[in-house]
Structure formats: C-alpha cells, structure tokens
Amino acid sequence: MIETSYSIDFEKIVLPHWSIVGHISEVPNVGDSFTVNIGNESIIIVKDNFNNINAFLNVCPHRGARICNPGKSNIDRLVCPYHSWDFELNGKGTNASLRKFQTVIFGGLILVSLADNPLLLNNFRKDILMCAKAYGWESAKVAHRETFSFNVNWKVVLQDYLECYHCPNVHPLYAKVHGSEAQRFLGIDPTAANPTNPNHDGVYIPTTDHWIHKDYKDIEQEPITVYQNKLMNNDIVTGSKDGSPIAPLMGKYKNKNYDRTRTGVIFGFLNSTMSYPDYTVIYRLIPKSDKYTESEIIWLVDKDAVEGKDYNVNDLIYLWKHTILEDIEFLTKVQDGTSSYFFNSSGKLKNNLEESVVRFTQWYNKNVRETIQ
Ligand code: FES
Ligand SMILES: [Fe+2]
Numbered sequence: 368m369i370e371t372s373y374s375i376d377f378e379k380i381v382l383p384h385w386s387i388v389g390h391i392s393e394v395p396n397v398g399d400s401f402t403v404n405i406g407n408e409s410i411i412i413v414k415d416n417f418n419n420i421n422a423f424l425n426v427c428p429h430r431g432a433r434i435c436n437p438g439k440s441n442i443d444r445l446v447c448p449y450h451s452w453d454f455e456l457n458g459k460g461t462n463a464s465l466r467k468f469q470t471v472i473f474g475g476l477i478l479v480s481l482a483d484n485p486l487l488l489n490n491f492r493k494d495i496l497m498c499a500k501a502y503g504w505e506s507a508k509v510a511h512r513e514t515f516s517f518n519v520n521w522k523v524v525l526q527d528y529l530e531c532y533h534c535p536n537v538h539p540l541y542a543k544v545h546g547s548e549a550q551r552f553l554g555i556d557p558t559a560a561n562p563t564n565p566n567h568d569g570v571y572i573p574t575t576d577h578w579i580h581k582d583y584k585d586i587e588q589e590p591i592t593v594y595q596n597k598l599m600n601n602d603i604v605t606g607s608k609d610g611s612p613i614a615p616l617m618g619k620y621k622n623k624n625y626d627r628t629r630t631g632v633i634f635g636f637l638n639s640t641m642s643y644p645d646y647t648v649i650y651r652l653i654p655k656s657d658k659y660t661e662s663e664i665i666w667l668v669d670k671d672a673v674e675g676k677d678y679n680v681n682d683l684i685y686l687w688k689h690t691i692l693e694d695i696e697f698l699t700k701v702q703d704g705t706s707s708y709f710f711n712s713s714g715k716l717k718n719n720l721e722e723s724v725v726r727f728t729q730w731y732n733k734n735v736r737e738t739i740q
Contacts (some may be wrong), residue, residue, distance in 0.1 A: 381406035384635035415456035424466035474499020490577040503618025507667040521654035529723035569626020591634040614678035620644040
C-alpha cells in the first residue's frame with residue numbers, strides 16, 4: 368500500500384481531513400501570526416482585528432511568491448515581498464484576496480481544513496472537549512514545538528504510530544513508562560490496554576471509538592478515537608524519563624493528583640495527542656512526498672507554568688523526542704524493506720496487536736487505493 372502517489376494521498380487524505388495547526392496561546396494579540404505546513408502547503412495563521420484566527424495560503428495570488436517567511440511574527444498587514452501587493456489581516460487585498468481556509472477552535476486547539484467542504488466534526492467536537500476539559504487544554508500554552516524529518520512514506524510512519532507491538536523492541540524507554548501497553552504487547556497482561564477501571568479515583572475518560580468504522584458508513588465524519596490507559600507502576604506518574612512529575616498539574620488534575628493514567632486521541636489520519644496530568648503532546652504528521660514525511664510535536668503545559676522554575680524544556684520533551692528519534696532510525700529500515708518488489712504484508716498483520724493498523728489498511732485500500740484506475 369505504500370506505492371500510491373503523493374498527489375492521490377494529498378487529495379484523499381490531506382485535503383479533506385482537519386489538521387491541528389497549533390494552540391490559541393500562540394496568537395494572543397491582533398496581528399500575531401505563524402506559518403505551518405499541512406502536507407506540502409504553507410499556511411499562515413493570523414489573528415485579525417476582530418480577534419478571529421484566520422488561515423491563509425502562504426502564496427501571493429499575483430505571481431505566487433511566498434508572503435511570510437517560516438516562523439512567528441506580529442504584523443499590521445500581510446505584504447508580499449515580490450511586488451508589494453498587500454492584504455489586511457482578514458485576507459482582503461486591493462488587487463486580490465488571499466485564499467482562505469476553514470478554521471475551528473476547540474478546547475484551545477486551532478484546526479484547519481484545506482477542503483471546500485471539510486469532514487463533519489460532530490463526534491470530534493464532543494470527544495475533544497471532553498479531553499480538553501480534563502487536561503486543561505484551553506488554559507495551556509505551547510512550551511515547545513519541533514519538526515522531525517523521516518525519509519519515509521507517511522503511511523509507514525502512521526502505521527508505526529498506530530501500534531505498540533514494536534515498542535518493547537524499538538522504544539524500551541517508552542515501553543517502560545507506558546507500562547500497560549508494554550505488558551500487553553509482551554503478552555504479560557493482554558487486557559492492560561483496555562480503559563482504566565472506571566472506579567479509580569483519578570480523572571476518568573471513557574473510551575470512544577469513532578475512528579474509521581469498519582463498515583465505512585461514517586466517512587463524512589472526521590474519525591476519532593479516545594482511550595485512557597494506565598502507566599507502568601506506582602513510581603511512574605507521567606511521561607518523563609524516569610516517570611516522575613515534570614510540570615504543574617493541569618485541568619481537572621489540579622483538584623486531584625497524578626492518577627497513573629494517560630489519555631490518547633487519534634483523529635483523522637494525521638493527528639494524535641497524548642495527555643498526562645501535567646502535559647500534553649500533539650503529534651502532527653506532515654506528508655510531503657512519496658518518500659519524505661515530517662512529524663511535528665507540540666508540547667503543551669499549563670499557561671502559568673514558568674520555564675526554568677516549574678518545568679525544564681529538555682526534561683519535558685525528553686521521552687517523546689527520544690522516541691521519535693528511535694522511530695526515524697528504525698522506520699528508514701522499514702521503508703527500505705517494504706520497497707522490495709517481493710514484499711506483501713497482506714494477511715500477515717496480527718489482529719490482536721495491530722488492530723488499528725488493520726483498520727487503517729482496510730480503509731485505505733478501499734477508499735484510496737481501489738479508487739485509482
Ligand atoms: S507575486 Fe506577490 S506581489 Fe507579485
Ligand atoms: Fe515507534
């Protein structure tokens with residue numbers, strides 16, 4: 368399934384689905400802006416004079432020059448550096464307007480779709496707000512965001528993110544911290560990846576599963592699933608190198624304490640989150656060509672947390688950065704192997720351990736691959 372061309376994947380995957388592009392704390396003031404990539408497209412996120420957060424194609428409608436350089440800034444107007452066409456913060460210009468995309472803000476997250484008619488967000492809205500409330504996303508700030516490069520097809524990366532069968536081998540530290548998964552995948556406790564006991568005394572998040580239904584009936588909805596798991600043992604309370612607390616508690620945890628759980632969300636195909644009581648990571652998959660993919664990680668902490676006093680960025684990002692660097696090294700070998708003329712994995716996936724990979728692969732084959740004539 369890897370050989371499908373990038374342009375088909377762009378039309379079927381990148382275009383219709385929503386992307387998390389950032390957090391409201393990144394554009395607190397009028398004129399605050401930053402650029403972000405969705406697939407190969409560069410998008411400008413900017414807060415206008417009416418406090419709307421807008422998303423524009425970072426391409427001048429005149430002769431196609433990039434308008435903004437990569438990164439953050441504060442601007443009064445958008446001005447193209449080539450022939451000085453200028454645009455208001457709502458995208459309107461004297462000669463032409465910028466291409467504008469749909470945005471929604473849920474639970475502090477900024478989402479953008481490049482589609483004229485994006486997928487519906489009914490289930491998504493409910494599930495995201497549930498997580499946002501529990502983990503304090505609306506009153507968070509971005510502590511760090513970093514982009515990583517894979518010389519790998521995006522589907523190889525996604526499939527890796529969708530299972531933890533490989534974790535004990537490839538990610539020993541992650542497996543040590545995220546114990547329930549490791550136990551399950553090592554066969555020690557096959558039920559360990561099930562939702563946390565609802566009677567536990569922490570913050571309970573029910574499992575919801577609206578992620579690419581097996582009957583394919585819900586394809587007009589953005590697919591989403593939410594799951595809460597236990598961490599390894601009493602000494603491990605969050606996703607840090609040694610499992611010890613790493614930042615001030617967030618959301619509902621401020622009135623509770625660490626409860627040795629963490630909650631994951633998979634939405635669409637290109638976004639996921641992992642929340643611990645004291646921080647959240649947002650994972651963005653950015654397919655750029657058939658053999659090149661970027662993945663951006665955004666770390667959220669409580670907005671009042673002070674860097675250097677309440678948290679240390681290097682400690683905060685250690686586990687997930689370490690894990691993605693392991694993936695970069697390993698997935699290059701997978702890309703090489705799956706490029707073999709003789710390789711065909713159909714029917715060889717382990718349903719009990721790779722359920723999400725199976726679901727994605729079936730969905731992709733039916734909705735993307737089989738539509739190509
Ligand atoms: S390309 Fe932007 S003003 Fe000419
Ligand atoms: Fe991995």
